[in-house]
Amino acid sequence: MSNLGQSIIKNSWIELAARWILGLIFIYASLHKILSPADFAKIVYGYDLFPHVFINLIAIIIPFLELIAGLALIIGVYPRSAAIVINGLLLAFMAALTINLIRGHEFDCGCFSAGQSGYSSSTKVTLVRDVIYFVFGLQIVLFEGNRRSYFGRLNSRH
Amino acid sequence: MVYRKTVKEIIILVGVAVTLALVVNYLSPKGIALVGQWDTAKGVITANATNDDDYRISEIDWIPDARKIFDNGDTLFVDARSRDDYESGHIPGAISLPVGQFNEQIESFLNQYPPDQSIVTYCSGRTCEDSHHLARLLSDVGFSDVRIFIDGFPGWEAEGYPIE
Structure with missing residues (x-):
């Protein structure tokens, strides 16, 4: 890996920023879904990818994965594992978006706003955004050394 | 073993999220059924809030x-x-x-x-x-x-x- 790449991965300030940015984005994204689960379930249905029996469970659980992982990143609890959870979610989102992009299925991604029926932001823009988030997540996962916390240094070396 | 520790942490995070999700959904007036009605042959689709x-x-x-x-x-x-x-x-x-x-x-x-x-x-x-x-x-x-x-x-x- 290049020296630049290495120094980015080892930079604890970048790691802290990445955790806060990703954490806040995921907490924000989770809130409207938690507040209106029925609307979000309908969006999940709109993806036309999941067996009907799982749609409600997906709509109930995904927002809380986003919330808990986002909070963990910001507080600094299990940061690497939280980043792995978030990157796992991002991979799933990107797979779903890509499948629907390829087969030309139009739908509302429901990323940040449930309940605006008829509204769909560009799938490609959403994909690019997810890739950027994924890179942030990767920095947190690959980071080695003492992580910074808001209050001082976190002790754990993972 | 960093790997095992990470797996354990992920299980904890996911477990907390799933538990909290089900509890909040159960208690919330806006909660939905665990299984919705998504078959258009049976009627209008709904999450069964x-x-x-x-x-x-x-x-x-x-x-x-x-x-x-x-x-x-x-x-x-x-x-x-x-x-x-x-x-x-x-x-x-x-x-x-x-x-x-x-x-x-x-x-x-x-x-x-x-x-x-x-x-x-x-x-x-x-x-x-x-x-x-x-x-x-x-x-x-x-x-x-x-x-x-x-x-x-x-x-x-x-x-x-x-x-x-």
Whole structure:
């Protein structure tokens, strides 16, 4: 890996920023879904990818994965594992978006706003955004050394 | 073993999230059933929200029934879709009352129609719940005979029935 790449991965300030940015984005994204689960379930249905029996469970659980992982990143609890959870979610989102992009299925991604029926932001823009988030997540996962916390240094070396 | 530690942490994070999700969903008035109704062959799709229990407005789930009601001529069809959708085609004689503009438009609606007016609401078919929301709002303001044509405009149009 290049020296630049290495120094980015080892930079604890970048790691802290990445955790806060990703954490806040995921907490924000989770809130409207938690507040209106029925609307979000309908969006999940709109993806036309999941067996009907799982749609409600997906709509109930995904927002809380986003919330808990986002909070963990910001507080600094299990940061690497939280980043792995978030990157796992991002991979799933990107797979779903890509499948629907390829087969030309139009739908509302429901990323940040449930309940605006008829509204769909560009799938490609959403994909690019997810890739950027994924890179942030990767920095947190690959980071080695003492992580910074808001209050001082976190002790754990993972 | 960093790897095992990470797996354990992920299990904890996911476990907390799943537990919290189920508890909040169970307690919240906005919670939904664990399994929704997503089969359009069985009716309008819905996540079966807990606060949907009082949705007991009768549904017309066979398109020719809607045609019979239409042909009788004394029932008012009310279009719950957006104004744009309404203008690009609707059931003849239907009134536009987009569910999102209900509060702004209900007063003039109330002035025009008596509470015993027979009403059938519709929207864009079985993937659309707006006709249900509208029917509920209309019965909340006092209309006693409200039904929902769940196949909506697409179903009507597909049968080759007249549109305007």
